[in-house]
Amino acid sequence: MFNKRWFQTLVGLILVFLLIYLVYLTRFIFDPVLKYIGAVGFPLIAAGLLYYLTRPIMKLLIRYKVPRILSILLVFIILIAVVYFFTIFIIPIAQDQYARFVDNIPIMMKGAEDVIRYVQANQSIIPIEVYETMDNFIDNMQTYIEGFMTFLFSFISQLIGFVFVLVLVPFFLFFMLKDGEKFVPFVTKIFADKKANNLRNLLRKIDHTLSAYIQGQLLISLSIGVMLFIGYLIIDLNYALSLALFGMVMCVVPFVGPFIAVLPALIVGAFEDPMNIVWISLIMIIAQQIEGNFISPNIMGHVLRIHPLTIITIILAAGSIAGFIGILVAVPFYAVVKVIIMHFYETYQDTRKNKEDALL
Secondary structure (H helix, E strand, O other): OOOOOHHHHHHHHHHEEEEEEEHHHHHHHHHHHHHHHHHHHHHHHHHHHHHHHHHHHHHHHHHOOHHHHHHHHHHHHHHHHHHHHHHHHHHHHHHHHHHHHHHHHHHHHHHHHHHHHHHHHHOOOHHHHHHHHHHHHHHHHHHHHHHHHHHHHHHHHHHHHHHHHHHHHHHHHHHHHHHHHHHHHHHHHHOOOHHHHHHHHHHHHHHHHHHHHHHHHHHEEEEEEHHHHHHHOOOOOOHHHHHHHHHHOOOOOOOOOHHHHHHHHHHHHHHHHHHHHHHHHHHHHHHHHHHHHHHHOOOOOOOOOOOOHHHHHHHHHHHHHHHHHHHHHHHHHHHHHHHHHHHHHHHHHHHHHHHHHHHH
C-alpha cells in the first residue's frame, strides 16, 4: 500500500495541509515580513510594470550603441515627458468634464424619472410587479448614484495615496533596468548545470509571459481608448475624453473590462439621444473587432491561452479578496502559476521518458 500512487498523493496532501495549519498557528512570526512586503509591494509592482513597458525602448537604444546608463536616462526623460503631457493637456480637460457630469446628474435623474413615469402611464401590458420594481428603482436611484460616486471617490483617494507611494518607483525602476539581466545568472549560479539550465528555462518562460501580458494589455487598452475617443467625437458625445479614459482604464481588466468600459457612455448617450445607444454600441463593436483581429494577435499572440470562463472566475474571486488591485494582478498571477506548473509537468514527463529509454 505504501508504494501506491494514491496513498503517496494522500500523504502529500495531508502534509501540505498540516504545513498550512502550522503556518497559520505561527503567523505572528511572519507579521514583520508581511508588513515589509506591504510597504514595498505597490512601488515594486508599479516599477515592474514600467520595467516591462520601457525595457524594449532601452534595448532598442542599446542596439544603436547607446550606453546603458544613458539609455536609462533617456527612458526616464520619455516617462517624464508623458507624465507632463497628461498633466498639462489631458487631466485638466478630464477634470472639467467630470465636474460637469456630476453637476448634470440631477437633471439626468429627473429625465429618467419622467421617462419611466410616462411609460407607466401610457400602457397596460407590463405586470404590476414590474411597476413596483421600477418604482423601487426610482425611489432608490439617488442612493445608487451616491453609492457609485462614493466608490469612485474611494478609488480616486486610493489612487492618490498610491501616487504618493510611487516616490520609490523611480529607484526600483532604475536598478531593474540597470541590473535586470543579472538576476537570472545570480539565481542559477548556485545550482548544478542541469538544474541551472532547467531553472533558466523556467525564468525565461515567466519573463516572456509577463512581458507579453503587460505590454500587450496596456497597449490594447491604449488602442481601445483612442478608438473610443475618436468614435465619441464623431457622434459628438458629451464628456468624450473622460468616457474614453474610463474605457481605457477598464480595458486593462481582461475579457470583462470592455463590457464595463462602455456602460457610462451608454448611459450618457441615452440621455442625450436614444439613438446614441446604437452608435456607441457600434463604436465598441468596431473597436473590439479591430483589437481582437489585428492588435491582440500581433501584440500578445496566444501567450495566455486561458479560457474566458476561467478568466471570469479568477476576476470574481480576486475582486472579492483584494478589490480592484486584485482584479488587475489576478490574471497575470494565474498565468505565471500556470507556466510554472506546466514547466514542472513537462520536466517530469521528460525525466520519466529518459528513464524509460535508459531501461530499454
